[in-house]
Amino acid sequence: MGxxxxxxxxxxxxxxxxxxxxxxxxxxxxxxxxxxxxxxxVPLSQEEFKRRQSLDLFAxxxxxxxxxxxxxxxxxCWLNKGLSVVVN
Numbered sequence: 160m161g162x163x164x165x166x167x168x169x170x171x172x173x174x175x176x177x178x179x180x181x182x183x184x185x186x187x188x189x190x191x192x193x194x195x196x197x198x199x200x201v202p203l204s205q206e207e208f209k210r211r212q213s214l215d216l217f218a219x220x221x222x223x224x225x226x227x228x229x230x231x232x233x234x235x236c237w238l239n240k241g242l243s244v245v246v247n
Contacts, residue, residue: 190204
């Protein structure tokens with residue numbers, strides 16, 4: 160955990176490059192376009208985000224400062240297979 164700009168994404172990207180067995184990284188679905196310098200995510204329109212949310216396709220979802228964030232339901236499958244899942 161840490162505040163915005165503390166270097167969380169830099170640390171996570173370094174770990175991701177190591178391809179460690181048994182560790183996978185969750186997808187983040189966010190209602191903003193993909194842009195250089197920001198965290199990797201799956202961009203969704205607010206309408207598509209709300210549709211997926213209504214279909215219970217997120218294990219976690221929340222809103223902050225007018226932007227919606229979701230962690231895909233696929234993490235439940237990964238956890239059930241005994242994998243460690245990193246969520247940012």
